[in-house]
Amino acid sequence: xxxxxxxxxxxxxxxxxxxxxxxxxxxxxxxxxxxxxxxxxxxxxxxxxxxxxxxxxxxxxxxxxxxxxxxxxxxxxxxxxxxxxxxxxxxxxxxxxxxxxxxxxxxxxxxxxxxxxxxxxxxxxxxxxxxxxxxxxxxxxxxxxxxxxxxxxxxxxxxxxxxxxxxxxxxxxxx
Amino acid sequence: xxxxxxxxxxxxxxxxxxxxxxxxxxxxxxxxxxxxxxxxxxxxxxxxxxxxxxxxxxxxxxxxxxxxxxxxxxxxxxxxxxxxxxxxxxxxxxxxxxxxxxxxxxxxxxxxxxxxxxxxxxxxxxxxxxxxxxxxxxxxxxxxxxxxxxxxxxxxxxxxxxxxxxxxxxxxxxxxxxxxxxxxxxxxxxxxxxxxxxxxxxxxxxxxxxxxxxxxxxxxxxxxxxxxxxxxxxxxxxxxxxxxxxxxxxxxxxxxxxxxxxxxxxxxxxxxxxxxxxxxxxxxxxxxxxxxxxxxxxxxxxxxxxxxxxxxxxxxxxxxxxxxxxxxxxxxxxxxxxxxxxxxxxxxxxxxxxxxxxxxxxxxxxxxxxxxxxxxxxxxxxxxxxxxxxxxxxxxxxxxxxxxxxxxxxxxxxxxxxxxxxxx
Numbered sequence: 081x082x083x084x085x086x087x088x089x090x091x092x093x094x095x096x097x098x099x100x101x102x103x104x105x106x107x108x109x110x111x112x113x114x115x116x117x118x119x120x121x122x123x124x125x126x127x128x129x130x131x132x133x134x135x136x137x138x139x140x141x142x143x144x145x146x147x148x149x150x151x152x153x154x155x156x157x158x159x160x161x162x163x164x165x166x167x168x169x170x171x172x173x174x175x176x177x178x179x180x181x182x183x184x185x186x187x188x189x190x191x192x193x194x195x196x197x198x199x200x201x202x203x204x205x206x207x208x209x210x211x212x213x214x215x216x217x218x219x220x221x222x223x224x225x226x227x228x229x230x231x232x233x234x235x236x237x238x239x240x241x242x243x244x245x246x247x248x249x250x251x252x253x254x255x
Numbered sequence: 256x257x258x259x260x261x262x263x264x265x266x267x268x269x270x271x272x273x274x275x276x277x278x279x280x281x282x283x284x285x286x287x288x289x290x291x292x293x294x295x296x297x298x299x300x301x302x303x304x305x306x307x308x309x310x311x312x313x314x315x316x317x318x319x320x321x322x323x324x325x326x327x328x329x330x331x332x333x334x335x336x337x338x339x340x341x342x343x344x345x346x347x348x349x350x351x352x353x354x355x356x357x358x359x360x361x362x363x364x365x366x367x368x369x370x371x372x373x374x375x376x377x378x379x380x381x382x383x384x385x386x387x388x389x390x391x392x393x394x395x396x397x398x399x400x401x402x403x404x405x406x407x408x409x410x411x412x413x414x415x416x417x418x419x420x421x422x423x424x425x426x427x428x429x430x431x432x433x434x435x436x437x438x439x440x441x442x443x444x445x446x447x448x449x450x451x452x453x454x455x456x457x458x459x460x461x462x463x464x465x466x467x468x469x470x471x472x473x474x475x476x477x478x479x480x481x482x483x484x485x486x487x488x489x490x491x492x493x494x495x496x497x498x499x500x501x502x503x504x505x506x507x508x509x510x511x512x513x514x515x516x517x518x519x520x521x522x523x524x525x526x527x528x529x530x531x532x533x534x535x536x537x538x539x540x541x542x543x544x545x546x547x548x549x550x551x552x553x554x555x556x557x558x559x560x561x562x563x564x565x566x567x568x569x570x571x572x573x574x575x576x577x578x579x580x581x582x583x584x585x586x587x588x589x590x591x592x593x594x595x596x597x598x599x600x601x602x603x604x605x606x607x608x609x610x611x612x613x614x615x616x617x618x619x620x621x622x623x624x625x626x627x628x629x630x631x632x633x634x635x636x637x638x639x640x641x642x643x644x645x646x647x648x649x650x651x652x653x654x655x656x657x658x659x660x661x662x663x664x665x666x667x668x669x670x671x672x673x674x675x676x677x678x679x
Contacts, residue, residue: 127583182469191584192596192625193450193670194508195552195559197471198515198536201492205513210676223510224470225492229448236644255469 125236133177134218139251143168149207149246153188156202158210166210169249174215180223182249183207188203188241189228207247259273279663280419280436280648286658287321292406296329298353299354305364305391306356312395313352316413316435317402321657334367340665342378348373352398368398368406375383379405392437413628416455416674418442418461419648429463430459431478431674434630436661440555442476443483451495452672455502460506460522461672462486462496473507475522486524497540497549499566506530506540506549509619517551517564531571533566542566543586547580550574550584550593561595573607577615583626586631593651594627605638607653618655628673635659639669 094165095231138144149162172181185204187196204223212218289397298312299306306589317323326346332338332353343351354368365402369381382401386394393414400411412434421428427449432439443449447466454461461476471492476483487493498505502522509518509527517530517537532538533555540551549562553571561574561584575581580598587594590610597606597615602622606647608615630637630650637650642660646667650659662668 153656190557191580191598192539192552195448195536195537195582197492197494197509198510198538201510201515202536205491214364222470222490225510226448226466227450227471229450229466 089179110170135172135179136251139172144172147210147249147251148175149203149247150242151203151247153241153245154199155245156199156206158206166207167214169212170211170216173211173217173220177217179212179221181216182250183221183223184230184244185223185225186230186244186248187225187228188244189231189234189236190241193227193229197225197229200225200227202211203247205244207249211215220247259397270364273478280430280439280661280668281663282319282436282659282661284319284321284556284657284659286651286656287386288652288657289654291322291324292349293324293326294325294350294402294406295343295346295348296352297332299355299356299366299368300331300363301335302356302358305366306354307363308388308391309398310354311400312392312435313402316396316399316411317621319320319435319659320389320403321409321652321659322403322407322558335534338371338376338464340371340373340671343371350379350402352402354398356421359385366394366398368401370402396435407644410676412632412635412673412676414677415631416458418454418672418674419485419668420452420670421663421666421668422448422646429461429615431461434673437673442481450670452670452673454495454672455498455522456500456675457502458677462498462522463492464496464607473505475630482573484524487520487527489527489590491518495539498540499542500546502542506542508538508540516543517549521542530568533571539583541585544588544590550586552582552584562592574610582607585627585629587653593648594629594635596624598626605636605651606634616655618651618653621649624649626670628671632672637661637671638671640672646660649653 110192146165183204185200187199204225208221208223211221233243270595278416282565296310301308301639310436312486314325314413318325326348334353334355336353351371352368354373356364356366359372363438363473365383365385367383367475370379371579372379374447386395396413399413403411412488415434416431417434421430427445428441429452430439430451445467450464452461452463454521460480464471471494472492473496474483475486485504487507489509492510495508499504503520504521506517506519508515515536517540519530520527533553535554537551548565550561550567552559553562558583562571563574564571566662578597584595584598585591593608593610595606596603603624605618605624605627606615608616620637621640625639627636627638635650635652637648640647640649646669648661648671
């Protein structure tokens with residue numbers, strides 16, 4: 081983006097140089113008003129504003145880098161311990177209305193795949209609801225489910241199952 | 256003595272075979288029927304290579320059904336040979352198949368076979384097929400279907416196909432194989448999961464759910480051409496496609512209005528209509544074979560149970576009442592039974608309910624059963640299970656006696672769907 085900007089500015093400067101002044105009428109030599117070689121120090125780079133870039137860098141640091149909310153068995157209730165995390169993401173979304181989020185809900189592997197897909201959806205939807213209640217706009221967030229299909233671990237025990245009962249928040253550029 | 260070139264070709268052939276072997280679905284029978292019909296499938300007379308190929312398929316099909324006990328004939332017997340019934344009786348056979356293969360003028364083969372009732376000492380009938388050498392397996396399947404139907408009074412499934420998903424590290428493949436596991440072909444290969452394949456009633460298309468767009472989307476895929484279109488990609492999740500018996504519509508689960516609910520749409524994705532409403536999760540729709548009802552899973556009553564609703568809409572009726580987890584209802588082709596998964600003491604098990612009496616029977620002794628799918632003759636139920644931590648498929652007869660295990664060498668198999676009878 082920046083490179084194209086510089087070339088355009090350079091061309092504009094060149095165009096500007098060739099058209100000023102009146103041709104001499106008598107005797108005087110015609111100056112060569114052709115293109116001058118552009119010295120890179122003469123062109124001041126202009127940075128256009130890039131709020132999305134700055135915002136999306138912010139979500140990779142601090143509390144916003146935490147993207148996962150974990151759930152109890154057969155539950156889609158957002159536990160108290162995650163409320164401040166959800167608030168932080170809601171505030172960020174409210175402050176950056178052009179940023180979009182995809183929430184992917186997950187379930188542990190016990191039981192039917194399609195029922196688990198629906199359970200994962202309930203978790204994603206609960207997160208989405210809380211985020212919009214706390215300031216995010218409806219059209220900023222899509223809630224989807226991965227069910228039991230993309231687990232973080234595969235052991236058949238509660239240690240693993242609890243890791244997979246989860247909602248993940250993804251920002252623009254990550255999906 | 257092999258030249259270097261011949262050695263190279265041979266090595267390549269072995270390599271190709273080993274890839275094929277890894278991908279092949281192997282089926283073992285692990286339980287047989289109560290009264291197996293003792294039968295002799297004699298070696299066919301003429302054209303030894305082709306004869307053998309056909310007879311082997313007939314024997315393997317009948318053996319694998321768990322309903323036949325294969326006995327030895329001793330010698331090849333021609334289709335029109337006079338039968339020594341006393342000898343067959345002495346061998347313990349109730350039925351006998353004999354056959355002949357002869358070349359035709361244009362490089363094909365004519366296969367003639369006859370089925371005899373040994374007790375009655377009479378022919379039950381026979382057929383002739385003209386085939387290419389490549390069609391030997393298909394012909395064997397047709398003969399097995401004929402024998403099965405004559406002796407058991409229901410159509411055979413040996414010429415049908417099954418679809419399933421194979422998962423290997425970083426890769427998911429939706430595959431279709433013959434009912435005996437041979438000739439597996441990949442309809443879709445993806446880095447992301449594929450679930451819920453569903454055959455259109457005429458066997459020409461598969462609907463399925465793919466996660467390739469990082470969310471579940473329903474596709475309809477034409478098998479002959481490999482072309483596919485998105486049937487449902489609304490906001491949120493799109494899943495659980497089920498074909499109406501006339502093949503014109505799909506029931507699906509959409510979350511576009513908030514929760515997972517049932518909708519119907521045309522196979523091309525147009526005409527979305529809400530089918531039912533509940534405050535909970537409605538999922539896993541399945542049309543009854545007469546198209547009158549849609550059976551589905553719902554937790555509207557507090558726990559996931561099987562329900563049904565008229566396909567034209569209305570009030571849902573609850574079908575399962577025992578236990579706190581009864582999901583994935585699938586009707587038998589005659590509409591009289593319902594297979595589903597019940598959770599018993601933490602074990603997820605394939606269960607069958609007689610819809611008239613509401614009697615239920617748990618058909619397996621495993622604990623991670625999923626995704627039941629009836630064979631089109633209603634005799635066997637294919638489902639997904641786990642053995643030693645690996646995903647396998649299994650099949651069990653509706654009376655629980657005949658058991659089969661289906662596995663691939665490299666990978667987990669899951670999400671089976673038994674295809675319809677082929678249109679002849």
